[in-house]
Amino acid sequence: MEQRVSFITLAVADLAASHRFYAEGLGWAPEFFDAEEVLMFRAGPQTVLSLWDRAHFEAEVGAPAQTGPGVVPITLSHNVHERGQVGDVLADARAAGASEVSDGVEREWGGYTGYFADPDGFRWEVAWNPGPVGRLVLPPVSDTTRRVDTGTDAG
Template structure:
């Protein structure tokens, strides 16, 4: 059985300094392992890392097959405690230059949601789910 745990997510960066700067502007704390060639940010649930896409592909033993322009079929989510935080968070990411893909709106499933793209078109959902449960660190444990 494979342990049911996601501990680290890595985004292959086409321009690591630009992408790292964006996440720094979000106010996210980096780990002591961050450098000019690898960035690691602490989050409530996992460590989010940025690594040059060429190096990531080399490490995995694959060829790079997608550009940063197209949808990669993956989204990340930041789930919040109140519906008002969705609107406030979108305004915050807008102020640092994120491209807003979907303005905050009530979702068909009863929550509130919005989407933005980072400088390399990685998609982030900002959401409030009325049934979400978080542990003491702020990691989502149920919804």
């Protein structure tokens, strides 16, 4: 088996709410959307985030384990090129209706991160990681990325 992840699939309670949050709120462009069953976004060059209606998920995969109150034991991470971008993304998530948005915090490992929750409570970490693993997951900085993400003029 090759060392890679192709799809990340999350079972969601309300597909319409997920569409409003991700597509309309955060501005993500769906690759595929079936309003009754699934919403898919390209999350990287060879990775798709699939938000699957919970009933359809359970019919194919099985019922999720019940663990009681707390957070779902998974986080998704969106890494950024610059420390200041963490606050920008958290503000975008808050404006999109994210619940449980935390401010960015300096981490003991040298990075800076904050979290927000999507409509189903899945936690997204927004991270600036200046180390080698942090750089490994970032796309190359293009002129467009500089202008959009950092506000600097690439020309």
